Amino acid sequence: MNIDETAQKIITMEIRGAGKIARSAALALKDYAIKLQEEDPQKFISMMKSAQAKLFNTRPTAVSLENALELVMAGAKGNTVTELRAGVEAAADQFVKNSQDAINKIAVICADKINDGNTIITHCNSTVAVQGMINAKNQGKSLRVYATETRPWFQGHITSQTLADAGVDITLIVDSAVRYFMTEANLVIVGADTVLSNGSVVNKIGTSQIALCAHEHHVPVLVCAETYKFARPNITAKDVRIEERAISEVVKPGKLKGVKIRNPVFDITPAKYIESIITEIGVISPSNTHEVLQKMFDE
Numbered sequence: 393m394n395i396d397e398t399a400q401k402i403i404t405m406e407i408r409g410a411g412k413i414a415r416s417a418a419l420a421l422k423d424y425a426i427k428l429q430e431e432d433p434q435k436f437i438s439m440m441k442s443a444q445a446k447l448f449n450t451r452p453t454a455v456s457l458e459n460a461l462e463l464v465m466a467g468a469k470g471n472t473v474t475e476l477r478a479g480v481e482a483a484a485d486q487f488v489k490n491s492q493d494a495i496n497k498i499a500v501i502c503a504d505k506i507n508d509g510n511t512i513i514t515h516c517n518s519t520v521a522v523q524g525m526i527n528a529k530n531q532g533k534s535l536r537v538y539a540t541e542t543r544p545w546f547q548g549h550i551t552s553q554t555l556a557d558a559g560v561d562i563t564l565i566v567d568s569a570v571r572y573f574m575t576e577a578n579l580v581i582v583g584a585d586t587v588l589s590n591g592s593v594v595n596k597i598g599t600s601q602i603a604l605c606a607h608e609h610h611v612p613v614l615v616c617a618e619t620y621k622f623a624r625p626n627i628t629a630k631d632v633r634i635e636e637r638a639i640s641e642v643v644k645p646g647k648l649k650g651v652k653i654r655n656p657v658f659d660i661t662p663a664k665y666i667e668s669i670i671t672e673i674g675v676i677s678p679s680n681t682h683e684v685l686q687k688m689f690d691e
């Protein structure tokens with residue numbers, strides 16, 4: 393897929409979920425580098441940067457996309473186009489491999505946190521969180537999952553079907569039923585688009601409401617997040633651009649007269665409502681995130 397096709401698929405949500413977006417963008421950048429007919433190294437880099445910007449501008453919230461693109465571009469080292477191209481290719485492949493390895497490691501840790509007989513509430517569709525629940529099931533644990541629909545895109549349908557196909561006892565609920573079912577829950581497990589240095593987490597709109605409700609019921613909230621979803625230490629909540637998508641996703645255009653409609657698609661869950669952030673380098677308490685980030689970005 394070329395850059396424009398990939399960018400379009402990310403914008404229209406054909407490619408969605410922070411991890412899938414990051415991997416697709418990295419591979420699109422690699423393909424672009426392979427096919428780019430340019431002999432001048434400076435021009436090659438400048439065209440690569442334009443492609444990077446096009447991909448970056450598709451969805452504004454998740455830092456994982458920006459981080460993935462930067463990791464791939466960091467591979468562009470050398471004096472010739474051949475060297476630059478090879479560097480980009482290797483960096484993209486490495487990123488995809490690392491990100492898949494991270495999912496596997498996180499899913500193992502996540503499964504360990506799930507006890508036999510647990511009831512879990514999840515929101516939206518996170519590849520890594522879903523894999524954690526499937527791993528727990530495959531370990532022979534009995535678990536029940538409530539998945540929210542996740543309006544307006546209904547990502548909860550993907551989560552529900554994936555879990556059902558894996559033999560998990562799964563019930564789909566409307567978003568507003570979370571508090572009703574929280575009384576039965578032992579855990580909330582979600583993914584992340586961005587983890588900030590104060591331990592707060594950006595994820596699908598509604599995550600913060602669910603976390604607040606979990607807090608009220610003393611239900612721990614676990615966030616599964618690969619470390620490339622961590623924002624640089626100087627980025628704070630006010631720097632996060634919450635994506636607002638078309639109002640036609642919420643209601644048929646023209647159906648309501650004189651009604652304002654808003655459609656923000658992510659929110660920020662404060663660290664105080666999160667028990668743990670599960671990463672491929674281990675379980676992090678939200679209060680330690682700054683330290684981990686500092687080490688990560690110092691290297």
Ligand code: RUB
Binds near residue numbers: 517
């Ligand atoms: C998806 C979403 C997911 C995170 C993590 O939002 O909020 O919870 O991206 O997903 P959207 P993953 O559907 O709008 O992209 O674990 O797959 O990276």
